[in-house]
Amino acid sequence: MAERIVIVGAGQAGGELAAGLRKQGYKGHILLLGDEAHPPYQRPPLSKGFLLGKVALSDLYLKPLETYARFDIEFKPGTRVEAIDRSSREVSPRDGSRLAYDKLVLATGGRARPLSLPGLEGTRLENLFSIRSLSDVEAMRGGFIPGNHLVIIGGGYVGLEVAAVAVQSGLRVTLLEAAPRLLSRVTGPEVSSFIERIHRERGVEFRLSCEVRGLELDEARRQVRGVSLACHGVPERLEADLVLVGIGLIPNTELASAAGLAVQNGIVVDEYACTADPDILAIGDCANQPSAYTGGRIRLESVPNAIEHARVAAATLMGKREPSAAIPWFWSDQYGLKLQMVGLSTGYEQCVTRGSVEHKEFSAFYLKDRRVIAADVIGRPAEFMAAKRLVSSRAEVDATRLGDVAVPLNSIAA
Amino acid sequence: MTKIKFIEADGKEHEVEAQEGQSVMQAALNNLVPGIVAECGGFASCATCHGYVDEAWRTKIPPPDAAEEAMIECAFHVQPNSRLTCQIKVTPALDGMVVRLPVSQTNE
Numbered sequence: 101m102a103e104r105i106v107i108v109g110a111g112q113a114g115g116e117l118a119a120g121l122r123k124q125g126y127k128g129h130i131l132l133l134g135d136e137a138h139p140p141y142q143r144p145p146l147s148k149g150f151l152l153g154k155v156a157l158s159d160l161y162l163k164p165l166e167t168y169a170r171f172d173i174e175f176k177p178g179t180r181v182e183a184i185d186r187s188s189r190e191v192s193p194r195d196g197s198r199l200a201y202d203k204l205v206l207a208t209g210g211r212a213r214p215l216s217l218p219g220l221e222g223t224r225l226e227n228l229f230s231i232r233s234l235s236d237v238e239a240m241r242g243g244f245i246p247g248n249h250l251v252i253i254g255g256g257y258v259g260l261e262v263a264a265v266a267v268q269s270g271l272r273v274t275l276l277e278a279a280p281r282l283l284s285r286v287t288g289p290e291v292s293s294f295i296e297r298i299h300r301e302r303g304v305e306f307r308l309s310c311e312v313r314g315l316e317l318d319e320a321r322r323q324v325r326g327v328s329l330a331c332h333g334v335p336e337r338l339e340a341d342l343v344l345v346g347i348g349l350i351p352n353t354e355l356a357s358a359a360g361l362a363v364q365n366g367i368v369v370d371e372y373a374c375t376a377d378p379d380i381l382a383i384g385d386c387a388n389q390p391s392a393y394t395g396g397r398i399r400l401e402s403v404p405n406a407i408e409h410a411r412v413a414a415a416t417l418m419g420k421r422e423p424s425a426a427i428p429w430f431w432s433d434q435y436g437l438k439l440q441m442v443g444l445s446t447g448y449e450q451c452v453t454r455g456s457v458e459h460k461e462f463s464a465f466y467l468k469d470r471r472v473i474a475a476d477v478i479g480r481p482a483e484f485m486a487a488k489r490l491v492s493s494r495a496e497v498d499a500t501r502l503g504d505v506a507v508p509l510n511s512i513a514a
Numbered sequence: 515m516t517k518i519k520f521i522e523a524d525g526k527e528h529e530v531e532a533q534e535g536q537s538v539m540q541a542a543l544n545n546l547v548p549g550i551v552a553e554c555g556g557f558a559s560c561a562t563c564h565g566y567v568d569e570a571w572r573t574k575i576p577p578p579d580a581a582e583e584a585m586i587e588c589a590f591h592v593q594p595n596s597r598l599t600c601q602i603k604v605t606p607a608l609d610g611m612v613v614r615l616p617v618s619q620t621n622e
């Protein structure tokens with residue numbers, strides 16, 4: 101058994117792994133290094149309840165600081181690892197020290213993809229934000245003043261959640277999306293137009309098929325004043341008090357690639373979370389793993405994946421082999437409406453809806469070869485659990501019965 | 515301090531000190547009790563914090579709301595005394611409560 105496990109990145113996956121090792125009875129040394137000032141915390145509320153002021157800071161922490169010490173997990177916040185020396189099996193934090201490992205786990209997550217516009221490179225703008233960390237939210241909060249105009253670039257889940265919180269906080273919101281519809285990479289048109297509708301009802305404005313052409317800055321070049329864009333070639337200028345960029349994530353893979361490990365849309369690992377170096381593992385948002393569900397490789401960005409991947413890595417480190425059979429799932433919350441998504445709908449052939457779109461309680465099932473490969477469940481939590489089972493069982497279903505609310509979902513997999 | 519005892523499916527017991535106001539799920543996480551996964555972080559969206567509340571305490575906690583009931587309905591290994599532990603707030607009345615954990619939070 102390894103003597104000393106070093107985990108780089110104290111986020112959802114890293115924190116879960118440290119705890120998981122102790123739960124499994126690991127007796128060696130665990131060193132958890134994170135570059136943020138906080139112990140591992142939940143990111144989902146950052147764009148939901150925490151931004152709205154309904155979830156307190158202490159409730160974001162996955163475990164109180166005291167728990168790590170009590171279970172003999174050495175946690176060092178504010179410690180950024182700069183390099184890995186594979187030959188001496190050491191990592192070097194910024195302070196120049198060297199920390200030895202027997203097994204190293206990279207749980208470095210990712211960072212918000214920056215807006216790339218000519219002339220903006222390297223410019224730090226006081227009212228241009230993205231949301232990945234607590235400090236990002238704290239920086240943005242000051243601009244959350246009723247009446248302010250927030251321009252959101254990117255119509256993914258994070259952008260939409262922030263839009264919901266912002267209008268509920270009295271801001272005016274315009275959301276710009278490059279694709280012709282919202283959430284186009286992760287959901288079908290039925291759900292996209294539903295989401296657009298619930299936001300429009302609350303006063304969010306949209307510019308779809310929208311190309312951002314530039315940001316207009318103040319004279320000191322410290323603040324954004326306006327955003328210039330074009331929708332279907334028609335130019336427009338929007339005034340902005342603050343701008344949020346939510347255009348995706350770049351996995352933090354630089355440490356791995358500098359150490360000569362394979363990186364391809366994430367740090368490449370096998371089904372046991374191991375890289376090609378048997379002493380180095382990678383988990384969570386930063387890792388690209390084989391998926392039993394898709395049969396190919398995927399990099400997922402979700403809490404359930406971070407937890408599951410940490411479980412796989414803990415087993416590996418305990419000398420067991422327990423690959424994951426988990427089905428990807430994700431949730432979102434907009435205006436108190438619960439959205440739960442399971443599976444990946446890419447490549448679906450048919451979408452069957454069940455329930456009432458009108459009453460904001462419906463599910464959309466994505467079918468391929470008569471099997472449910474994914475589902476979006478809106479305001480019907482009981483169906484979510486049943487949908488999860490349909491996706492994992494891969495059973496053939498009858499589309500007509502699936503769409504009929506009178507037929508219990510549990511009885512549909514024949 | 516309120517004491518809560520979690521019993522894993524294999525019989526292993528974990529007695530923990532829970533703080534008033536936190537959820538029973540959080541008390542389990544803070545004390546590294548195996549068997550509570552809590553993927554959604556306590557928002558009644560995942561049913562991976564599922565536990566069975568012993569009879570004597572069932573009447574001391576408010577009944578599940580509609581959202582919890584809906585999630586429980588289709589969770590794994592459901593029994594009549596199944597609850598989502600993230601939806602139960604710790605109060606002094608719960609001192610000594612026993613929560614048994616299912617064989618699995620994520621599988622049949």
Ligand SMILES: Cc1cc2nc3c(=O)[nH]c(=O)nc-3n(C[C@H](O)[C@H](O)[C@H](O)COP(=O)(O)OP(=O)(O)OC[C@H]3O[C@@H](n4cnc5c(N)ncnc54)[C@H](O)[C@@H]3O)c2cc1C
Nearest residue numbers: 109111112113135143144180181208209384385401402403
């Ligand atoms: C606003 C927002 C909303 C979200 N909503 C949802 C949701 O509703 N549902 C859902 O399932 N998921 C959601 N997610 C995604 C989810 O939070 C992530 O998938 C999850 O946090 C991934 O965990 P991780 O440990 O891989 O990465 P992270 O949680 O990002 O942790 C990585 C940590 O490593 C640190 N780090 C990086 N490099 C170094 C280094 N060299 N040295 C030391 N430390 C380092 C980082 O600073 C960070 O603290 C959301 C994410 C965000 C940002």
Ligand code: FES
Nearest residue numbers: 554556558561600
């Ligand atoms: S933690 Fe997800 S339902 Fe309780």
